[in-house]
Amino acid sequence: MANLDTLSAAQIAAGVAAGEFSAEDVARASLAAIEAREPEVQAFLEVSSELALAAARATDAARAAGKALGPLAGVPVAFKDNMHLVGTRTTCASRMLENYESTFTATCVQRMLDAGATPMGKANMDEFAFGSSTESSAFHRTNNPWDTERVPGGSSGGSAAAVAAGEVTLSLGSDTGGSIRQPASLCGVVGMKPTYGAVSRYGVVAFGSSLDQVGPFGRRVEDVALAMNALVAAGRDPYDSTSQDCPVDFLEHLEDSVEGKKVGVVPALMEAAGLTGEVKAAVESAARALADQGAQIVEVELPNIASAIAAYYVIAPCEAFSNLARFDGVRYGYQEPGCANLAEQTSKSRAHGFGEEAKRRQMLGAYLLSSGTYDKYYYPAQQVRTLITRDYARAYEQCDVILMPASPRTAFKFGEISDPTQMYASDMFTISNNIAGNGGISVPLGLGADSGLPVSAQLQGPAFKDRSLLQFARAIERGFTAAGAVAPDFAGKGGEL
Numbered sequence: 001m002a003n004l005d006t007l008s009a010a011q012i013a014a015g016v017a018a019g020e021f022s023a024e025d026v027a028r029a030s031l032a033a034i035e036a037r038e039p040e041v042q043a044f045l046e047v048s049s050e051l052a053l054a055a056a057r058a059t060d061a062a063r064a065a066g067k068a069l070g071p072l073a074g075v076p077v078a079f080k081d082n083m084h085l086v087g088t089r090t091t092c093a094s095r096m097l098e099n100y101e102s103t104f105t106a107t108c109v110q111r112m113l114d115a116g117a118t119p120m121g122k123a124n125m126d127e128f129a130f131g132s133s134t135e136s137s138a139f140h141r142t143n144n145p146w147d148t149e150r151v152p153g154g155s156s157g158g159s160a161a162a163v164a165a166g167e168v169t170l171s172l173g174s175d176t177g178g179s180i181r182q183p184a185s186l187c188g189v190v191g192m193k194p195t196y197g198a199v200s201r202y203g204v205v206a207f208g209s210s211l212d213q214v215g216p217f218g219r220r221v222e223d224v225a226l227a228m229n230a231l232v233a234a235g236r237d238p239y240d241s242t243s244q245d246c247p248v249d250f251l252e253h254l255e256d257s258v259e260g261k262k263v264g265v266v267p268a269l270m271e272a273a274g275l276t277g278e279v280k281a282a283v284e285s286a287a288r289a290l291a292d293q294g295a296q297i298v299e300v301e302l303p304n305i306a307s308a309i310a311a312y313y314v315i316a317p318c319e320a321f322s323n324l325a326r327f328d329g330v331r332y333g334y335q336e337p338g339c340a341n342l343a344e345q346t347s348k349s350r351a352h353g354f355g356e357e358a359k360r361r362q363m364l365g366a367y368l369l370s371s372g373t374y375d376k377y378y379y380p381a382q383q384v385r386t387l388i389t390r391d392y393a394r395a396y397e398q399c400d401v402i403l404m405p406a407s408p409r410t411a412f413k414f415g416e417i418s419d420p421t422q423m424y425a426s427d428m429f430t431i432s433n434n435i436a437g438n439g440g441i442s443v444p445l446g447l448g449a450d451s452g453l454p455v456s457a458q459l460q461g462p463a464f465k466d467r468s469l470l471q472f473a474r475a476i477e478r479g480f481t482a483a484g485a486v487a488p489d490f491a492g493k494g495g496e497l
Helices: 009-018 023-041 049-064 107-114 157-164 181-187 221-232 277-292 305-324 342-353 356-368 374-395 420-427 431-436 466-478
Strands: 044-047 076-080 118-123 170-175 190-193 213-218 262-265 296-299 401-404 439-447 454-461
Touching: 009 023, 009 049, 009 221, 023 044, 023 049, 023 076, 023 118, 044 157, 049 118, 076 107, 076 157, 107 118, 107 170, 107 221, 118 157, 157 170, 157 181, 157 213, 170 221, 181 190, 181 439, 181 454, 190 221, 190 466, 213 221, 221 466, 262 277, 277 296, 277 401, 277 439, 277 454, 277 466, 305 356, 305 374, 305 420, 305 431, 356 374, 374 431, 401 466, 439 466, 454 466
Parallel strands: 076 118, 076 170, 262 296, 262 401
Antiparallel strands: 044 118, 170 213, 190 213, 190 439, 401 454, 439 454
C-alpha cells in the first residue's frame, strides 16, 4: 500500500486519471496525514475538510463522466492564509482578521482549483507576512518538521512545513523579501518565487505591492513546474494590473542539459558575514554538480547588493503602512467595543488587533513617509532599487542564472533570535531579487554536515526566464538525493492510500 508522501503531484494526477485510486481516497489520505502529524507540526490555521472532499468528489465525477481532468487532478494543496478562498477564513495569522470570512477566491487559488487541485486548508504564517520564522503568528507557532524545536522559516512557514511533513503535496506561499525561498531552505523543500507579474496577486492580502509575488512549494522540482503551469496557463489576469502573460510550458524543457550554459557566482556573497560554513559548502557542492553536467561557472559582480536590506526596509514598511491603513475597525476586521467616538475606536482597534511586528513595521512606514523624512530615505531607497536592478541586468549579460545561498544558516531554535534587525538579516540573500523583480528558486541539497538540518542553494534568473530557472534547479536536483524527502519523524504517519 502506497503512502501519500511517497508520491509526486504528477503521479497522483496520473493515478487519479487512470482510476488507480480516486481523488476522494487521496483527499482522505491527506486528511489522515494532517490528523496524525499536525499536533507536532502545527502548519495549518484551518483544515478545510468539507471543501476538500467536495472538490475530490467533483474530480471523481468528472472522470466517471469521461471528461478530461486537469494536470493537478486530486493533488492535495495548502494555501497561505493571506489568500482568499470562499468557504474559509482569511486571517493573515492576525487577531485583526481572526473571524474574517473570505467573500471571494484569489486568482492564484482558483487557478490551482481549476487544474483539479484539492484544497486542504489554510497554512500558518507570520502575521500579515511580517517575519522570517512564523513566530509572529497571533495564533500559534509552526514547528520545523526536521526538528520541532526549530523554526520553519517565514513568513510562509506553514506552507513549507506542510509540504516537508508530507501533509500535502503542494502549497502556495507569498514572497516579499524571501518568504518562499527562505522557509523552503529551512524545511528542505523546493520553493519558487516567480518573476514579479508572472502570477496574479488578485485576492492576496497585500504587504508590499511592488515586492509581493505568489509561488509554489513542492518536494520535487517537477511538482513546482507543474504548479507553475497551473498558475500561469490561463494567461494575464484582468483583475491584476501587474499581471503579465507567460506563454510557456514549465515542464517542456525541464530535463534539458545545462551543458555549455553559464552559472554566475558572486564571490562577495560567498564570503558574507553570517554565512555558515556548512551552507557555503553546500552551495559550492551545487556549483560542482552543475559543472559536472557541463555548465560553466563564472564570477559576476552585484556591487550594490550590500545596500539591498537597507533599501528593502525602507520600501517595504512604507508599502505595508499604506496597505494596512484599511484595517481601521470600521468596515471589517477587529472592532474595539465600547468606544465613545471614531478616533478612539480606530486607535484601540488597531492597537489591540495588530501584533508587535505589525505595529513596528507600520510605525516605521509612517515615519519614513512623513514630511521631511520621505526625501531623506524613501526616494534614495528607490534610487538604490534602480542601481540593484541594473546590476542584475549587467550580470545576466555574462551568465544565464546566478547561484547563491537561500538562507545564511540552517533552521534556528525558537527564541534564539530576538533582535528584529538580526531577524531581518535572515533574508540577506533573497531580498535583492524582490527589489529587482526577477525570479528565484530554492533547491534542497540534503542535510548540513554540522547541524544535520536541511541546507539548500538558491538560483536567480532574469525576468520571465523562470523556465530556465527550473531547468537549472532540476539539474542540481539530479546531483543530490534530497528530492522528494519527507522529514523522517513524520514519513508514513497516516496518509495511506
